[in-house]
Amino acid sequence: MSTDQQTGHATEAGAPFDGRAAIEALMVAPGPPALGSAYQAMTEELRGFLDVLAGAAIDTEHAARLRAQLAQMTSRLRGLEVGEPQRLWGHWTDRPGRGQALIPSYDVPKGSLEASATVTFGRFHVGENMAVHGGAISMLFDDLLGWLLARSDLPPSRTAFLTTNFRAVTPVGVELTVHARITHVEGRKRFLAAELRHGDTVCADAEGLWVELRPGQP
Numbered sequence: 661m662s663t664d665q666q667t668g669h670a671t672e673a674g675a676p677f678d679g680r681a682a683i684e685a686l687m688v689a690p691g692p693p694a695l696g697s698a699y700q701a702m703t704e705e706l707r708g709f710l711d712v713l714a715g716a717a718i719d720t721e722h723a724a725r726l727r728a729q730l731a732q733m734t735s736r737l738r739g740l741e742v743g744e745p746q747r748l749w750g751h752w753t754d755r756p757g758r759g760q761a762l763i764p765s766y767d768v769p770k771g772s773l774e775a776s777a778t779v780t781f782g783r784f785h786v787g788e789n790m791a792v793h794g795g796a797i798s799m800l801f802d803d804l805l806g807w808l809l810a811r812s813d814l815p816p817s818r819t820a821f822l823t824t825n826f827r828a829v830t831p832v833g834v835e836l837t838v839h840a841r842i843t844h845v846e847g848r849k850r851f852l853a854a855e856l857r858h859g860d861t862v863c864a865d866a867e868g869l870w871v872e873l874r875p876g877q878p
């Protein structure tokens with residue numbers, strides 16, 4: 661086993677990285693349920709920490725103490741680093757949020773062409789003026805649409821383009837609804853659309869193209 665220099669993925673010696681195989685492998689939980697529960701609880705705690713930190717006015721001593729505590733945690737994790745296929749972060753595909761803290765947690769059912777979910781952005785994702793950062797909204801759309809596709813019966817694909825329209829300020833700390841759908845499929849191309857709402861207000865919408873990976877494509 662060696663490591664692909666570009667992606668950090670572990671590969672069989674000399675074998676090129678295969679995106680389809682890697683995505684298919686992600687559909688299996690990376691560990692036993694007890695670890696999944698502990699890991700999910702840990703990432704939820706991390707989300708809470710980031711939201712509180714992003715909203716807190718701390719003093720110099722507090723910042724220095726936090727830095728030292730974080731450095732201690734980082735050094736405890738060094739040596740436990742693994743290649744992408746073996747890592748746990750974001751790979752709990754059987755659980756809402758999938759055990760990551762980059763994107764707010766949501767859940768969509770398996771095997772459907774469209775789905776609605778609720779999502780709440782915390783202060784970690786604030787751009788300014790208590791509006792959600794536009795990049796965080798695009799990231800949610802990319803993740804949600806990619807995940808809807810990954811949960812459908814279609815073969816693995818990758819985002820080719822994603823266009824986001826910001827229609828109204830997206831508020832922080834309140835429940836939003838998001839609707840995602842596969843609008844049509846043409847050969848390897850899948851066209852998708854999504855809408856993010858706060859009550860009756862459309863905050864943002866998006867459309868994008870995902871292209872099915874050919875066998876052996878990274």
Ligand SMILES: CCCCC/C=C\C/C=C\C/C=C\C/C=C\CCCC(=O)SCCNC(=O)CCNC(=O)[C@H](O)C(C)(C)COP(=O)(O)OP(=O)(O)OC[C@H]1O[C@@H](n2cnc3c(N)ncnc32)[C@H](O)[C@@H]1OP(=O)(O)O
Nearest residue numbers: 683686753802803806807810817818819820821849869871
């Ligand atoms: C990274 C994994 C992503 C999927 C993960 C899904 C599930 C995994 C499970 C757990 C994780 C869960 C959720 C996560 C969800 C999402 C994560 C975020 C996803 C990403 O973060 S992913 C990173 C961003 N993404 C890229 O990193 C793509 C880089 N890129 C490429 O890898 C190639 O570019 C590719 C493969 C897209 C296409 O390349 P290709 O060579 O296979 O395709 P080709 O050129 O043959 O085009 C075929 C037909 O598509 C048309 N076409 C192509 N591109 C177009 C464009 N931009 N605009 C308009 N039309 C386009 C052509 O015009 C032609 O159309 P026609 O057939 O009609 O002529």
